[in-house]
Amino acid sequence: MLNQWFLIGALALVTYLSRVIGLEFMSRWKMNPTLRLYFNYVPIAIIAALLVKQIVLPFHGGLTLSIPVLLSCIGTAVMILLTKRFLPSVIVGVVIGVLFRYFFS
Amino acid sequence: MLHRKKSALKTAGAEALPLAIAIAAYGMSYGVLATQVNFTLLTTVAMSVFVFSGSAQLVAVAMLAGGAGTASVLLTVILLNLRNLLYGAALSEGLAPAKKWTRLLAFGISDEPFVLASARFKKVGPDPFYFAVVAGIFYIAWILAALFGALIGNQLDPQKWGLDLAFPATFAALLVPGLKGKPVIGTALAAVILTLVMEFIKPGNELTIIMIGLLAPLVGLYLHRRGRTHA
Known part of the structure; x- marks a missing residue:
């Protein structure tokens, strides 16, 4: 619990600093366009990495593919491409994974 | 006013x-x-x-x-x-x-x-x-x-x-709609491959995400630059 409050405080601080530093100081510099692009690609890389870490899990020193998680992701991806709606897509993805678990494992 | x-x-x-x-x-x-x-x-x-x-x-x-x-x-x-x-x-x-x-x-x-x-x-x-x-x-x-x-x-x-x-469904929904253009798709693919390699070498390594956040965007930059010189 104390750890959670510490994390919240630290996250709040680093996030606010990134906002206020950009606003107050970075505006005076002409930022390199390459650096701009780099900053924009970072979230894509992190989200993709987190996704893979959830689909492929460590297992007895090796790696194992979680089929329900994979199906859940594919279902969500297809749904959001078709409907462009976040929450229904997530729910459909979860339901697909749950159904697979229920019937096949 | x-x-x-x-x-x-x-x-x-x-x-x-x-x-x-x-x-x-x-x-x-x-x-x-x-x-x-x-x-x-x-x-x-x-x-x-x-x-x-x-x-x-x-x-x-x-x-x-x-x-x-x-x-x-x-x-x-x-x-x-x-x-x-x-x-x-x-x-x-x-x-x-x-x-x-x-x-x-x-x-x-x-x-x-x-x-x-x-x-x-x-x-x-x-x-x-x-x-x-x-x-x-x-x-x-x-x-x-x-x-x-x-x-x-x-x-x-x-x-x-x-x-x-x-968790994974939320992240899939966050990632997929933004995958437009070669540099972005390249960044995501690089991240996927790098994660698999790093997880294979050292499963559950805490630094994996940070390393990939730093490295994979370089692939995006490379693709962006190549796209411009070819166009």
Whole structure:
């Protein structure tokens, strides 16, 4: 619990600093366009990495593919491409994974 | 003056509401997920009140769920937050008339307000009031959604309802719509391959996410540069 409050405080601080530093100081510099692009690609890389870490899990020193998680992701991806709606897509993805678990494992 | 504020308020409300619904959807996912890593109702909502960042909060809880420690979560979020520097820099002129209040408005800087406000500033020039209304609407939506999500998360049996699956599904829904253009797709693919390699070499390594956040965008930059020289 104390750890959670510490994390919240630290996250709040680093996030606010990134906002206020950009606003107050970075505006005076002409930022390199390459650096701009780099900053924009970072979230894509992190989200993709987190996704893979959830689909492929460590297992007895090796790696194992979680089929329900994979199906859940594919279902969500297809749904959001078709409907462009976040929450229904997530729910459909979860339901697909749950159904697979229920019937096949 | 008052009339101008009224019209800015109306425009801001109309433009922010559709996005507020989308933000509430992320917020609810965050609320459900936070309870899965043993955040209480209070700490789940507190994080939304004090941090107010969808990407930072979702990534933080997903990393905690994967067993990451506080230090690696913080480093990853710092990396993730680098783009706020760009947003702040780009918005500074449009927010300047707010004078000492700009530091308060800074708290509202993130992806969606940036998109709306930069379009607005281009059209009508500096307008901190518009930004304040948009950020305020998003803030309220964000907090209420987290509360609602946490209430749901606390009620449901995670295994039975597949709440563990809500993590990957949420991240798939965050990632997929943005995959447009070779550099972005290349960054994502590089991240996928690098993660597999690094997980294979050392499964469950805490530094994997940070390393990939630093390395994979280089592939995107390379593809961007190559695309330009060929065009």
